[in-house]
Amino acid sequence: MVRTPCCDKSGLRKGTWTPEEDRKLSAYVTRYGCWNWRQLPKYAGLARCGKSCRLRWMNYLRPNIKRGNYSKEEEETIIRLHESLGNRWSAIAAQLPGRTDNEIKNHWHTTLKKRFKHKPSVPKNGKDNPRDPIKRGTSKETEFETKLNNHPLINSTTPPLILESSLSSPQPATSDQNSSITTDNTIVSSKDSVHTNNKALLEAYEANSGNFWTEPFFSDSCYMSSDLLLPMMDPARYEAHEFPFLDGEILCPFGFYDQLQGLNF
């Protein structure tokens, strides 16, 4: 099968994202959602491939991302899940709200793997059969999810959902960093400048314009069907040069962009 290159090698930026690029991507996805990752950078005014935009949004800019040090509960959950699932980082991340697969993967390789080197795990659903349908997180994996949720390791007395458990039975974090509670009751590290800033930003917006969570343009676009967005304003209908809400204009009507510029990305 012919595979289209993920990146047009001519003129597309690579490497670390700049604060300006972050602002553009945040503003665009918050406003219009991720309707098409490949087309999105064109309309958002970004010289990036869609894949890069998606990764940046999913792993860094998305709201409610929990960053910083892992709690003991989180680490135990990762270890348990890794024993049962193997390197299925997205499936593991699904049990740790606020954590991304990339972050969990990094944490495993940098910290947990060394700590548990002495007892190598034998994943039940390891890499030996990559085509095994239960290995991937898909929209049709209800059977697997049922098994997963009923798995004794996962459905154990230790709740996999750190959100609630962190509050009801606070565990000492693996570091001495201070934590704060976000609007969705997640615990975040004080080092988490981006998330903390996002929280401040969201609160600022809420204070200015009422209930943030009832404002469709600003709710987490990942949980909003693109069908709800596109009929209102479908950027794909416009050519890049005539699309009416590029870059900073996207959020200016709400004073949102000015607040974004105050972030220390």
Added chain:
DNA sequence: AAAGCGAGCAACCGCTTCTAC
């Protein structure tokens, strides 16, 4: 103070899977 080194993390790459036609 400067160089070397290693850990941590952000981002890239290539592959698989999903979905629309």
Added chain:
DNA sequence: CGTAGAAGCGGTTGCTCGCTT
């Protein structure tokens, strides 16, 4: 059913920063 395009995933790379010498 086959094909093509898009999305998602996991492995890997390479940069940054802090620590040590």
